[in-house]
Amino acid sequence: MTTSPQQTTEFLVFLPVRPAARDEFRAKLFEIGDHVAQEPEFVSCSIHEDADDPDTLVLREVWACGRDELFEQLKRPYRTRYEAELSSMLEGERRFVFLTPPIATYPA
Incomplete structure (x- = not known):
């Protein structure tokens, strides 16, 4: 078991x-x-x-940034069209679940 001191933000996004x-x-x-993968905090x-x-x-x-900075990512120019069309492609709301830093990890 190891603990994780690194400051990162982990979350899940559910897309119905x-x-x-x-x-x-x-x-x-x-x-x-492909665009997100180029972001420095990704x-x-x-x-x-x-x-x-x-x-x-x-x-x-x-991500290697805080929660507030993550929501700024949603406003990037390359996301404009995607965000505008998202609701027409989903059955329900997109849901974010933010996770706490790991309590413990167990490498193989």
């Missing part, structure tokens, strides 16, 4: 995608991911399908 918009949404999400992101609902995507993101 409309089945009819699945392919379009994924294409736009992957395009945004650490990592993984995109998952909910095992019980493949139309719900779950992102796990790690």
Whole structure:
């Protein structure tokens, strides 16, 4: 077990995608991911399908900045079109779940 002193922000994003918009949404999400990966504060992101609902995507993101700075990322120019079209591609609201720093980690 190790503890993590590094200051990062980790969170999950739940995206309940409309089945009819699945392919379009994924294409736009992957395009945004290419831009986000170039941000200096970006650490990592993984995109998952909910095992019980493949139309719900779950992102796990790690950033080397605080929560307030993360919401500023949503205003980047490359996100303008994506943010404007997001609600038409989702069944419900996008939901963010911010995580506390790890209490403990167990490497393999």
